Amino acid sequence: MTQNLKPPLDVKNLTKRYANVLAVDNLTFAVERGEIVGLLGLNGAGKSTTINMILGVLEPTSGTVALNGFDVAKDRQRALAKTNFAAVYAPLPGNLTVRQNLRIFGLIYNVPKLEQRIDALLAQYELDAFADTRCGLLSSGEQSRVSLAKAMLNRPTVLLLDEPTASIDPSTAQGIRGYIRDFTAAEHGAVLWTSHNMYEVEEVCDRILLMSHGKILLQGDPKTLPQAHGFTTLEALFVDVARESADAP
């Protein structure tokens, strides 16, 4: 019961140091149920490092990550049972068909009534026609939809999306944003979303965390944050922060 009151994603004092490089510096944030939070920053700001630590594939130097109340370091299986992710740099194996990939990951997540779940996701993400096509033969947009379908297999309460719309056309990207909004509305999941597309972030995210050199520099509502700092658009604010970061020692 206590676990239900906690935010689905709760990051505390998360730090990652590689030799002399501080990739993530004492990061603390939470993502609430039904909330989409954008994690923004220049390349190398520490976004993917943060996501990898949340997923348990990178060990933090210090700090904790709790998913649905379970510490990833101490109780990985339960923490990741209701967590999933999609990333542009982690496509599903291209030499298996869409259905085969979904079946394998469904087994890993112990999804009940797996075949029904796969059929439902194939229909929801308009992938019926490609069910028996090898993923490697699909277009970037279709592969992104397959990754999203995989990410939804276990009905996650925490969804991590690392540039899910990178390198796909605006129309497909709009469709993917729609899928994610539907997910938060229907399943009340918590979403952490990284993107370099400021228009997309303004449209989708309830809140943003602007990272630089492993730290959160700014956070707030993407629709009001630029004006609060004297800028007309989020992109202008981002570029200004990026310039200041580049000038910083």
Added chain:
Amino acid sequence: MNVARIYAVVLRQYYLLRGSPTRLLPLFVWVMIDIVLWGFFSLYLGSVSSQGGHFVPALLGAVLLWDFLTRVMQGVTMAFFEDVWSRNFLNFFATPLRVTEYIAGLVVTGIGTSLVGLLAMVLLAWLAFGLSYAAYGAALIPFILVLFIFGMALGVLGSALVLRLGPSAEWLIWPIPAILAPFVCVFYPLSILPLWMQAIARILPPSYVFESMRGIIGGGEVPLQNLAIASAMALAYLAASIWVFLKVYRVAVRSGLIARYSAEAVN
């Protein structure tokens, strides 16, 4: 250990094999070529030697068993390489899949693929060259098990090496059986080797297997002590290889290798 998750790892390999003749054929082809080559060589030696028929069980049988060990090792490493080549580690390890379940899946895959190869070898050696397995007696089964366990250990250790050193270290893995072959006395008795090689041979379980098999073919008793030593050693090697893999995995999680695994990203 969750059986469904182990099954998922095995199922992935099954799908790959089922849909790809280029993956399926090597399970049979190389071992069959070896059997044909060494089968004729054994027949030739039998025809020019006073030892006669002993060459087929001694030489061809040894080739068959050594190929089997190699197949077991490659069955495990090939399954692992499929995830290296498709850069699937992040997808797999960002799930509740335990690394021990992943290793179990690789080993089960290795069991399946090597048994297919073994069956093909056994049938061809019997049908084409009259290799009689009765010559080895009941000891054949435990000896095959020893080779099998040691092959799995080599496969898991090879996978750990590639996980640590990166995909470009693949070339280190393929010659391992060839490097071990002179030490484990596949074709000659242990006493032929110089003392320093004998010392190495004594810490390798297959050398006990091949030495014992030759003794049995020559009319000797089943050397139970050798069997016990070889079994204990093979199990110890398997346990050690799993321990090494887990350690390497831990290092990979600490350093971020799992998340950014590719030939260029890994040093």
